[in-house]
Amino acid sequence: MGEVAVERTGVQHFEPRDFQDNMPEDNQMDSQCQHPEQVERERIQIQEESNSDETSKLLERGYMQYGCSHYCRRCRIRAPCCNEIFDCRHCHNQAKNNIKVDRKLRHDMPRHQVSQVICSLCGTEQEVRQVCINCGVCMGKYFCETCKLFDDDISKQQYHCSGCGICRIGGRENFFHCYKCGCCYSILLKKSHLCVEGAMHHDCPVCFEFLFESTNNVAVMPCGHTIHMNCLKEMQEHYQYACPLCSKSVCDMSKVWEKFDEEIAATPMPDSYQNKMVRILCNDCGSVCEVKFHVVAQKCAHCKSYNTRQT
Helix, strand or coil: CCCCCCCCCCCCCCCHHHHHHHHHCCHHHHHCCCCCCHHHHHHHHHHHHHHHHHHHHHHHHCCCCCCCCCCCEEEECCCCCCCCEEHHHHHHHHCCCCCCCCCCCCCCCCCCCCCCCECCCCCCCCEEEEEECCCCCEEEEEEECCEEEEEHHHHCCEEEECCCCCCEEECHEEEEEEECCEEEEEHHHHHCCCCCCCCCCCCCCCCCCCCCCCCEEEECCCCCCCHHHHEEEEEEEEHCCCCCCCCEHHHHHHHHHHHHHHHHHHCCCCEEEECEEEEECCCCCCCCCEECCCCCCCCCCCCCCCCCCCC
8 A cells, every 4th residue: 555645734823913914904805895886887887888989980980981072971962952962062053053054944052951861871861960860870070050061071170150151161269250241251350351341242353253152262352352362363473463343452562663663763754744744543542633644654642552543
């Protein structure tokens, strides 16, 4: 028979205070043992976080993958005017105002009357809302219920101006609404712009597009009139520096007037014209005065501008 080796251990002696030191304190016991209510709260919190992540993923499906050249959005709209479906109102207006369309049938979409949208992901037609009632996708990160506007590209810093009654881009903090001019201007012009009643509620004086709803940049000239930025640049490329509406100078012309002074000094008039006087109206300051006639130009006696005309 084999023997079983048994290891003899020494007998340990515990003092009462040693036993007491090895016992956990009450607050340590409480921290190690969780109450059922606390466990349930943590379980609910974890479940809510999980549901929130799933909801967020659902809302983000198709982000920046749908839309047209005007907007990135995950829905299309049904035009209330002709009952046809388009990506946006600009697409509608381009199609319905095309030169190939009968003049009597041309029209713009009344944006505020849009009532039905179609989800681009699931194709469900529904009333105007930000989140699809069928698939739960967000149809536009920026959503304006008043203008029926959807847009995923929030880098434009869209905002709704109650004064204009439409949505603008560029950030609310960067613009102010002038109630006399009837439009939003850069905050930089708040104390310096010249108010012109309804300044934006007319066509561009160059291309004749309605400025108030134009998607192109608009410039405010020193006279207070408005014009497309591109149209103003095109004017300057053709050496046109006067407002098409009131003929006032659209920029600082002092250097040009100095050149006129030099040209007039170098071009003396014949004796028969030396004392010829003419009456002129200054387009810049509006004053009327009599000055010596010169074939090059007549200089305003008040503001020294050569932007004048004979009366």
